[in-house]
Amino acid sequence: MLVFAYRLRRARIAQFARSVTDGMGSQRDAVFALGRTLYLRIKRGRDPTFLTRLLAPLGASPIAVLEHGGCCSGIHRLFTASLDAIGIRTVPITVYRLPGPVAAHRLVQVALSPTPLIIDVDYGVWYRHPNGRSLTITDLRAGVIPVIEPFVLDPEARRIQGKYSTPPGYPNTPYYAFDFRSTRTANWTKSPIRRAAYWLLQRVSRGRVNCLALPPICAWPEILLAAALSGLGVIISAAELTSILPS
Numbered sequence: 001m002l003v004f005a006y007r008l009r010r011a012r013i014a015q016f017a018r019s020v021t022d023g024m025g026s027q028r029d030a031v032f033a034l035g036r037t038l039y040l041r042i043k044r045g046r047d048p049t050f051l052t053r054l055l056a057p058l059g060a061s062p063i064a065v066l067e068h069g070g071c072c073s074g075i076h077r078l079f080t081a082s083l084d085a086i087g088i089r090t091v092p093i094t095v096y097r098l099p100g101p102v103a104a105h106r107l108v109q110v111a112l113s114p115t116p117l118i119i120d121v122d123y124g125v126w127y128r129h130p131n132g133r134s135l136t137i138t139d140l141r142a143g144v145i146p147v148i149e150p151f152v153l154d155p156e157a158r159r160i161q162g163k164y165s166t167p168p169g170y171p172n173t174p175y176y177a178f179d180f181r182s183t184r185t186a187n188w189t190k191s192p193i194r195r196a197a198y199w200l201l202q203r204v205s206r207g208r209v210n211c212l213a214l215p216p217i218c219a220w221p222e223i224l225l226a227a228a229l230s231g232l233g234v235i236i237s238a239a240e241l242t243s244i245l246p247s
Contacts, residue, residue, distance in 0.1 A: 002226040009063040009222070013078075014085035016066060027088055031110050031117060032126075032151050034082055039124040039152050039168070042078070043069030044161035050221040057191070058221035072106040072122040073187075077219040079108055079121045084216035091213040093118065093137055096182035096189075097175065103187040104178060109137055124152035124159060124168030137211055140180040184210045 020037045021030035047060035047070040062081035065074040080090045093107040107127075110117040115134035118127040127146035129135045135146055150168035158165035170176040188198035201209040217223050 002222045002229075006220055006222040006226075009061065010081070010085060010220070013062055013066065013081050017082040017086045020082075021086060027112055028117065030086065031083065031088065031112065031119065034079065035119055035121045035124070035126075036152050036157075038075060038079055038082075038121045039159060040157060042066070042075055042160075044071065044075075044122070044159065045069050047071050047074035051225075055221065055225065058224050059219075061221055062219060072120075075122050076106045076108050079119075080216050080219045083110065084219075088112070090216060091137065092185050093140075094184050094187045095140075095178040095180065096184070097177065098179045098182075100189065101179050101182040103189045104175065106187075118146070119151065122159075123170055124150050124157070125170070126151045137183055137185065140183040141210065143181050145180065185212055185214065 017034060020034050024030040024033055042065065048064035048068045049056060050058055050061050050064070059077060060070055060074040062074075062078040064070075065078040070078070076092065080092065083090055089111040091109040091111065093109055094103050095105050095107060096102060097104040105120070106122070107118055107120045110119060116136050118135050118137075118140075120126070125148050127135050127140075127148055129139060129144060130147055135144065140146065148170070152168040155167075158167060188194050198209070205212075
């Protein structure tokens with residue numbers, strides 16, 4: 001049932017993405033068109049709960065964010081799912097701030113050829129290298145300070161959050177002074193379990209876990225839950241088989 005629900009919801013996301021991007025002259029144009037639509041249309045707030053609060057670690061379903069709104073994590077899940085539905089791959093990016101470092105915000109690196117693109121749909125901005133070339137997560141981790149520019153150029157454009165609306169760009173507060181050297185592809189500080197997993201993976205992978213690109217299908221909690229239940233079923237079946245085999 002979960003896989004069937006995923007297929008139906010992905011088809012709806014694909015229909016939405018095509019309605020926004022049809023007629024675009026290039027993939028880059030399509031990315032920015034979709035980004036502008038999400039920036040202007042999606043209300044900001046808490047991510048919708050997937051089935052039950054117990055499953056909150058799986059994140060929100062992209063279709064629920066499209067219908068009800070969400071925070072930076074949910075909005076970029078929707079962005080990732082929408083781009084994937086029209087054949088454009090992405091890599092999630094989590095930026096951190098000091099002290100800690102503590103995960104502060106979610107971005108996306110879009111796998112455009114030959115120039116990747118880092119974009120923040122939530123605040124209507126994109127990142128470029130100071131020398132004008134494209135920017136990647138590797139550059140951020142190397143200490144490159146990005147030039148951050150709005151991609152929503154309409155002077156009347158506003159980001160909707162509750163009763164308030166703001167123009168594109170980050171607020172001028174210390175919270176948004178990101179420590180780009182700590183950038184990773186996941187939020188490893190969200191829970192004690194994640195912190196413990198990161199400690200282990202960091203050592204086993206010799207740091208490569210920081211740039212590990214998760215497949216876009218991981219943006220769907222329906223699939224994550226289905227995989228978890230399938231794995232649990234295999235474990236239970238193996239345990240039952242072991243119990244009936246002669247010793």
